[in-house]
Amino acid sequence: MKELRGKLIADRIKGECLDFVGKYNGILPALAVLRVGEKEDDIAYERSIKKRFVDYGLEVKDYELPANCTNEEFQEVFDFINDDPEIQGILVMRPLPAQIDEEAMLKKMNPLKDLDGITDANVAGVMRGDKHAFAPCTAQAVVEILKDYNIEMAGKRVCVIGRSMVVGKPLSMLLLKENATVTVCHSKTENIKAVASEADIVVAAIGKAKKISGGYVREDATVIDVGINVDEQGNLCGDCDWDQIVLKASAATPVPGGVGTVTTAVLARHLVEATKLQKNL
Ligand code: NAP
Numbered sequence: 001m002k003e004l005r006g007k008l009i010a011d012r013i014k015g016e017c018l019d020f021v022g023k024y025n026g027i028l029p030a031l032a033v034l035r036v037g038e039k040e041d042d043i044a045y046e047r048s049i050k051k052r053f054v055d056y057g058l059e060v061k062d063y064e065l066p067a068n069c070t071n072e073e074f075q076e077v078f079d080f081i082n083d084d085p086e087i088q089g090i091l092v093m094r095p096l097p098a099q100i101d102e103e104a105m106l107k108k109m110n111p112l113k114d115l116d117g118i119t120d121a122n123v124a125g126v127m128r129g130d131k132h133a134f135a136p137c138t139a140q141a142v143v144e145i146l147k148d149y150n151i152e153m154a155g156k157r158v159c160v161i162g163r164s165m166v167v168g169k170p171l172s173m174l175l176l177k178e179n180a181t182v183t184v185c186h187s188k189t190e191n192i193k194a195v196a197s198e199a200d201i202v203v204a205a206i207g208k209a210k211k212i213s214g215g216y217v218r219e220d221a222t223v224i225d226v227g228i229n230v231d232e233q234g235n236l237c238g239d240c241d242w243d244q245i246v247l248k249a250s251a252a253t254p255v256p257g258g259v260g261t262v263t264t265a266v267l268a269r270h271l272v273e274a275t276k277l278q279k280n281l
Helices: 007-023 040-055 071-083 102-108 120-128 137-148 168-177 192-196 242-248 259-278
Strands: 030-036 059-065 089-092 157-161 181-185 201-204 222-225
Touching: 007 137, 007 259, 030 040, 030 071, 030 259, 040 059, 040 259, 059 071, 071 089, 071 102, 089 259, 120 168, 137 168, 137 222, 137 259, 157 168, 157 192, 168 181, 181 192, 222 242
Parallel strands: 030 059, 030 089, 157 181, 157 201, 201 222
Antiparallel strands: none
16 A cells, blocks of 8 residues: 655645745745644644744744633734735634634635635635635645645545535535545435445545544545544544555555645645735736
């Protein structure tokens, strides 16, 4: 079985970013990361973004608010980064605490700074297949991996398990654009094993450690594991049971080292694209 590792793809995207920064000397694309509270996962993600962006020649500006901040305090910081011409991209760590009016934030967010495709303008753009729309980075990362490893999508049956707004739904649109025949499964789908084991490509995005066993995958299928979970031993693992998948699939993404690695690189590429759009380059 072939391991579909993300590092080479991330390195290629790093090259694109460094080329941009080298070509437009004096323009330093900047991402604002807005975090409310001290959730461990958010802090870890923020740290990995910072480390990667420094390598890619890009800037990250942190904006942190306490978990008990008021909606007014949050909106004030958000308005500042949304309007600041020195910031070309915004990543808001979500979900936000209940007191924050997320809808109000989404309505005013500049779609050109919306690198993770959460505004209505980008959701609609992805639906239409608009090449300038920003798709959520994880969904885009799945397509990047399939393209980069020359795994045919056109005419193939793809089963996406999970229908969230950050992965399953936008990914189904991106796959349709690639002319795949897409089935989306979720927690109410009956007999997912039967549906998934018909597919040429299975994408697992459910957030359940090792739930997708060999029984979900037909011989020689490709498996993309989006999940990031912690198993009973405290180790990072995906939504797929890797030990079983390797016996059935022809190719699969590892966790860690697969989709997550490419997701952060796609975020970096989106920042460069956003900078070009905002500065008419
Ligand atoms: P989410 O918002 O919790 O959505 C999970 C989806 O999976 C829902 O649509 C849910 O169905 C479905 N689901 C849950 N249990 C299921 C089951 N037993 N059978 C079938 N469907 C089931 O999660 P998410 O944000 O999409 O994230 C999914 C996973 O990807 C998580 O492990 C997350 O950590 C990971 N992730 C990774 C990256 C990355 O960069 N690699 C980025 C984002 C997320 P219903 O809609 O019916 O509830």
